[in-house]
Amino acid sequence: MSAPLVLVSHPLCPYVQRAAIVLIEKGIPFHRRDIDLSNKPDWFLKISPMGKTPLLLVGDDVIFESAVICEYLEDTALPRLHPAEALRRAEHRSWMEFGSVVLQLIAAFYNAPDESTLRARAADIRSRFARLDEALHDGSTYFAGDRFSMVDAVFGPVFRYFDVFDQIEDFGFWQGLARLQNWRSALMGRRSVAMAASPDYPLLLSAFLRGRDSAISRRMA
Ligand SMILES: N[C@@H](CCC(=O)N[C@@H](CS)C(=O)NCC(=O)O)C(=O)O
Structure with missing residues (x-):
């Protein structure tokens, strides 16, 4: 995984935290970009189909929905956090x-x-x-x-x-x-x-x- 990852975040969002936990557990470098959900910036609205945090930016690609972000990280980086069976x-x-x-x-x-x-x-x-x-x-x-x-x-x-x-x-x-x-x-x-x-x-x-x-x-x- 070579693209720099950006986690579009809100400081209180539990869905953001679950993605951050998985990133940290897997030792994947990332940085957060906090947004104000009561005043969503235009750039965010443009790339976020649901208008919700988190988003994971992987180069030019945008992944939305925290469970999907977690599964993507599971598919691409070790250690595995899901059971093998x-x-x-x-x-x-x-x-x-x-x-x-x-x-x-x-x-x-x-x-x-x-x-x-x-x-x-x-x-x-x-x-x-x-x-x-x-x-x-x-x-x-x-x-x-x-x-x-x-x-x-x-x-x-x-x-x-x-x-x-x-x-x-x-x-x-x-x-x-x-x-x-x-x-x-x-x-x-x-x-x-x-x-x-x-x-x-x-x-x-x-x-x-x-x-x-x-x-x-x-x-x-
Ligand atoms: N199912 C979504 C839920 C995400 C979600 O509800 N995010 C909240 C913040 S914790 C949000 O962005 N709310 C803004 C809005 O609904 O306008 C996920 O798992 O990513």
Whole structure:
């Protein structure tokens, strides 16, 4: 891979972070180009069919959609982050999709307009977390044992939100889910996951949440 890679980014975007984690895990040099998603520049709109971050620029080529970016990186650079066996690989892709659903539930949670909706959406997240906990194995460091995988790259950015949510209140996301908590700690300690977001991410996320005009923003006021 000789072309210089550019990751078109937004500092709070979890989909950008998953692509960044994969780039870092594979030791691929890249640089980020942050854009303001509330005021998308013309050059971005021209090359981004969905108008969303991330984009990966590979020379003159543009790859959009984070899962596709991750698969492209998997096809072109080692170490492999997917299992070698087709059925296991399919299983991992399924759980990556599950991670995207959890990200949508997180957005629904922080945008909940009132207390009862907030509670209901916290319960939705909690039930997905319980399901995820069942998919983990005792003693595993990462999703599928001791080797970091693509599923780990997806859930690092998911769990990062909760560093801030947990400071606002104990919404009961984690209670009784020991495997999930261990996995979360392992991911947050992983270098690639730490490097995928800037050190001021908690401050940026807090400011973003405060500005939502939602049940969460009123809690933080
Ligand atoms: N399915 C997309 C989702 C990307 C996405 O939702 N990006 C958000 C930022 S985290 C975005 O660009 N939103 C701007 C918009 O929708 O206008 C992916 O996996 O890349």
